[in-house]
Each structure stands twice: as structure tokens, then as C-alpha cells.
Amino acid sequence: MARAATTVPSSIPSIASPSRDDFAAMLEQSFVTQSPQEGNVIKGKIVAIENDFAMVDVGLKTEGRVSLKEFSMPGIPANIQVGDEVEVYLERVENALGEAVLSRDKARREESWIKLERAFNDQSRVQGVIFGRVKGGFTVDLDGAVAFLPGSQVDVRPTRDVGPLMNQAQPFQILKMDRRRGNIVVSRRAVLEERRAEERTSLVASLQEKQIVEGVVKNITDYGAFVDLGGVDGLLHVTDIAWRRVSHPTEVLSVGQTVTVQIIKINHETQRISLGMKQLQTDPWEGVAAKYPVGVQFKGKVSNVTDYGAFVELEPGVEGLVHVSEMSWVKKNLAPSKLVTPGTEVDVAVLEVDSNKRRISLGLKQTQENPWTGFTTKFPVGTEIEGEIKSITEFGLFVGLDSDIDGMVHLSDLSWTDAGEDAIKTYEKGQMVKAKVLDVDVEKERVSLGIKQLSEAPASAKGASGSSASASAKDAAPASGGALRKNQVVTGTVTEVNDGGIEVELADGSKAFIRRADLSRDRNDQRPERFGKGDKVDALVTSIDKASRKVGLSIKAREISEEKEAVAQFGSSDSGASLGDILGAALKKKTKKGE
DSSP: OOOOOOOOOTTSOOOOOOOHHHHHHHHHHHHHHHSOOTTSEEEEEEEEEETTEEEEEOSSSSOEEEEGGGGOBTTBOOOOOTTOEEEEEEEESOOTTSOEEEEHHHHHHHHHHHHHHHHHHHTOEEEEEEEEEETTEEEEEETTEEEEEEGGGSOSSOOSOOGGGBTOEEEEEEEEEETTTTEEEEESHHHHHHHHHHHHHHHHHHOOTTOEEEEEEEEEETTEEEEEOSSSEEEEEGGGTOSSOOSSGGGTOOTTOEEEEEEEEEETTTTEEEEESGGGSOOTTTTHHHHSOTTOEEEEEEEEEETTEEEEEEETTEEEEEEGGGTOSSOOSSOGGGTOOTTOEEEEEEEEEETTTTEEEEESGGGSOOHHHHHHHHSOTTOEEEEEEEEEETTEEEEEOGGGOEEEEEGGGTOSSSOHHHHGGGOOTTOEEEEEEEEEETTTTEEEEESGGGSOOOHHHHHHSOTHHHHHHHHHSOBOSSOOOTTOEEEEEEEEEETTEEEEEOTTSOEEEEEGGGSOSSGGGOOGGGOOTTOEEEEEEEEEETTTTEEEEEHHHHHHHHHHHHHHHHOOTTSOOOHHHHHHHHHHHHHHHHO
């Protein structure tokens, strides 16, 4: 039986099925709208770990593979398991194999940059690991971001071996960063300095002056040593190492040595600490005046030699100065180094003690016999003597005599007939000459000799020394009493000698200062040290200031004035006398007048 055909009512609309193209478009659209965009950090789940790769499901058609190395850090292996949720960077939704292309390193780098920028703006520290060397420094892993650590920023002091610091997590300070270029510069030194400053402040606050502490010598310089007190350094100056003279700290200290020191001073503003070692010992200068009375002789060791004298150590911490003028009775112009050498033992006499200034004046020549004392007895005035010419100057000859004493033959005492300037040309250094002793001044340590006095003066020379010389001597005689006047010759007593000149006291009690340049017309004699306290000197009054009551004196002006007067009085053309004869006659008249 045949079934009747079913008729579909025309009123019911027909349903059109979608085409294949429409279906593919709808499927692609669903992936676009539902899948994460490429170039973003997304979350995924580890579904498997196979052959050094982790399979991560991020909700796409297929999983992505990420190397296990990307989950590790320098020195720290990967620590992940199946089921862990991780953040990865989606590079591509699908590659040629149909897998999602993922990166844990890029995800961590993106995350790190956000944290690092925040730390850089807040100036806070970040954790990192030094993992490689590059030119000029090292590379640091800052949880995915790679930073540059300059060699100068590794430590507070230059570090030769950075091996122990490699692959160790430690704090760093970000100095500079540029995300666009991907550059980050960090410093480990800044963190150490900050930490050290905090520790230093805390330690300095706990210390007190006069406190006795132990430390280790850290560094030695010419002026002292730096001692580490356990996080803070103090300076032990060379003058505070010992009471005795220490030329260089290495004489007493060595690097790494443990020392006990006393805190002398603390500057809390600059955090500088001054230390001392000698302060822990008894001061040797206590009672030094009683131990070393004036006039007594002692033995000492030469510790240092200078241009102006030598320092002699009487005991550890107590030194005295032997001035060059107190070294020899006769060797006046020799350098101290020619007379004594450091380390030698010498006999010295105490001349003066000043406990307050910690000064002792010593004398070397005072322990020896004074050759000047016996010279006058052995060679009285008028004695003929022979010696070697030691030097020739523009004003005369210096002749070596007995006991290293030198005598001087002035130009005017070389010849009766020839001018002194001509007569001196006939002599040579080293030549043996005979002379007569004219005068010996023990106090000033001077011997005046004459060569022409070995023979009788000719008639012309005798006539030149007429009565007019006495008039000149009278005019040049020192004034005694009455008001001072300019161009007057006065006699004063030396009260003080220094490098600039000498101070003299006149008969009326007034004082005047004679400058070095006015001590003599001869530059070789313009030496203040050739004068001594108590010496009598004749000088010409060059100026008088009544308002300030100051008197200007000059020995040089007196010598020039006397020469001019002598020439004016004795230098007539028919007298036949030379300049030396003229001055000799005038000086003799003056000497006789004084007698």
C-alpha cells in the first residue's frame, strides 16, 4: 500500500543551513574574541613537564612549550610542578606547528621593569645576582631584567677577585635606567656606603673622648696611621705615636698590627676621630728641669740633623736642640751635618730648660776646652805667627792659626806702601804667610793680624798719621749722655739677636733695632749670628722719630762715614798715602784715643 505524500503547508517558512564559508568565519571570529592578544603577559597552567620543557595551557587551541631554563635564575634551578600557575609572555597565538609561542623570560622581564621603575623612583634597593663579566664591569640579573654593574661600583675599595660575589643574591641601588633602550646601571658600592655610614654614625655615637679602645692598623701614611676601631677609622698622628721623635710611623707600626689607643678628640659633625698612643704612657717631661739642671753635662744620642742645628735625645721622649752656634768654638760656618751624624752618641751641656714649651737648649762646644781662652796666653798681642791662607775676600785674608782659629789680615794691614786692593793680589789661597798679632777679642772670638807690621813703617806712612786723625777719632767717638742727634755715633749693648738683625740698648736706656742690611758695609759680615748678647757695638744714628721715640741705627753707615772722614782728612795728593794707609792711620788713632 502506498503511503500518501505529506504536504508541507506553505505558511511555514523554510530554514536555510549556513554555508561552509560562513561557518569558518564564525569559528575564526570566536578565536579572536576569546583569545588573548599577542604581545601581552598572560596567565597559564603547567599541564606537563617533558624533555626540559614545560607545557603551558593558556586557553588557546594548543598548549605552548617553555624551556625549563626560563624558570630558573643564575645560581637558582627551576622550581615548578605540574599544576602550577605561571605568567608567560604570548609572542604568537600559533606557529607553524600549531603551538602557542610563549616566553617566561619576557614575562618576567616585563614584570621586573615595572617593579624596577618603581624602585628607581622611590630610590629603594633591589635584589639581583651578578652572573657575568663584560668590558668595564659585570652583568646583573634583576629578576629577569639585565643590568650593568661598573667595576668601580662593585665595592667601597677596588676588588681584584669578584668570584665570591658571583651568583649570590644581594642588594643593589639603581643609578640610571632607560626602558626604551633597555639600559639599567646599578651599584653595589652605594648600598655598602649607606650601610657603612649608618654603622659609623652608631659607632661614633657610642665612643667618648679619653676612652681607651683597641684597633687594627689599616693603613700607614707619612703623617700617621689609620686605625680600624671596628667599623670606623681613627687617625693616629705621627706626633701622637710616642713621646720620642718618630720620623715615620713604620718605625713603630705595621699594617694589621693590633694596638691600644686613647681617643683624643671626636668631631661628631665630620665623624673624624683623633687617636693617641703616647697618652697612655707617662709624660717624660714631668720634672725635666730637676733631672737636667743648667750647666750639667749629659750623654745623648743625635736623633736628627737640620740646617740650624742638631736634636739630641737625652732619654726616650726628651730631646734638646744644639744650635749651630753652640757646636764648635771655631768652626762657625760649617753645616751641622759636617760636625755630627744621626745615631752617634755625644756629650752635651744643658744651657736652658723651658718645661712649658718642652724645649731644652744644649751646647756641644761647652763640653770641650775653649781654644780662645789659652790663645791670648800663648800668642799675646805683638807675637809673630805663621799660618796658611784659608780664604781671600774683598776686605782681607783669613789665616789659619793654632787650634783651628782663624785670624784676619785687613786690606789696610797688608802693606805700608801698596794699596790694599793691589797688595792682596800677590797672595794665594793655601800660601803660608807670617803675620803679627794686633788684637785678640775673646768675647767676639776674633783675631786681628797684620803683615805690614812685621816691618817698620816708612817715613811717608808715619807722616800721614798726623794730629788730624785724632780729631776724626774724636768726632766719631760714641756719645755718652745728652740728647741724641742725627749722624751721631753712639755705643749700644746687644740685647737680642734674631734672623732680621740685632736689638741694642743705648746708654740712656732707649732701645733700637739694627737691620741685617745695616750690620756691615760688607755683605759677608751682614750676619746677625756674629753678634752675641752683651756685645758692645758702635753705630751711626740715621733717624730719630720723636713722636714714636724710635731711633734708627746703622753700623754700615758708620763705617762709610768713617772712611769718608779719613779720606777727607788724610787723603791729600801730596801725602803719598794709599786708601789702606789712610784707614789704618785713622783706626790706630781711634784705638789709641779709646785707650
